[in-house]
Amino acid sequence: MANGEGDQYDSSRIASSTIAGSATSAVSDETMTRISRHYFTNDNDRSSGDGFSVDIIENIQEEYGMFVWPCAIALAEYVWQQRSRFSSKSVVELGAGTSLPGLVAAKVGANVTLTDDSKNPEQVLGLTWGEWDPPLFSLSPDFLLGADVLYDNSDFDDLFATATFLMKNCPGCVFITAYHARSGHHLIEYLMSKWGCKCTRLLDAFSTVPPTKASNLHGSIQLAEIVLNDHIT
Structure with missing residues (x-):
């Protein structure tokens, strides 16, 4: 309704x-x-x-992973607005949870693989950040999506280990993530440098969300597009 x-x-x-x-x-x-x-x-x-x-x-x-949080709404809206980029592309959503961004990518024509912690995969592919789960080696994404995956500082290195592995295996792959400012972009910049990545686009997510949706979202949400540094081989 x-x-x-x-x-x-x-x-x-x-x-x-x-x-x-x-x-x-x-x-x-x-x-x-x-x-x-x-x-x-x-x-x-x-x-x-x-x-x-x-x-x-x-x-x-259930725990927080079974809710649709504001970052997922912002990232899903971004996928919709950028839908021509995703059509016919291979997309992997990391830490999918309720999977809204990945489902939107599928609706606009992408070939989508939803992943979450292998300890509780539910109906998605089990993939634990920082671990070399067998499914990791079968993925060939053009895009990685991650909504609110930069939440717990203790997971950041594991997340970037998995993301950079996939980007190195798939030249041109772009990691697109939406996160709350609580994560601290300075820390994220440090992690990008540490893992040989760079941010090619950084947006205030509210600049891409329609007013009727933005009015229901809270906090400061940033959206970043991350790629491997050109100087890293």
Whole structure:
């Protein structure tokens, strides 16, 4: 159901109702799940028929990985706006969680592999950062996507170890990530230098998100495109 104001939530048991133009949602006590519906359209005009929506099942009882966080919404919107770059390309989403950016990439024509920690892969490919899991060697991405993967400082080196391995194996591969400013871009710059990478584009994510979506997001979100340094072989 749409209320005309960015993304919103429907119940997993379709218990929502629309009253006076605004949606109300009910959450099942048994499953503690909800479905969030995310719209991707030109100029945020859902009536144009040019675009699509993606429904994500979120589990309120699970850890943070089972929610759609603002960085995922910002990165997914960026994929939609840059959709011509992703069509027919190979895309790997790292730390996919609820997988919104990867699903949007698939909707715009990319060949997408969703990955997450191999200890709890659920319905995605198990891939633990910094470890040489066998599936790592079968991936040949043109793009890596990562939403809020720069969250825990203790994981940063492992993340960059995996990302740079894939970029070295796939010349021209671009790592696109959205992260909260809490991560500290100075630390990220240090990690890029350490792992032989460079940032080719750094944006305030809110500059790419339509106002109706931006009004529902919080914090300072940055979006970076990272590649291998040309001088590193």
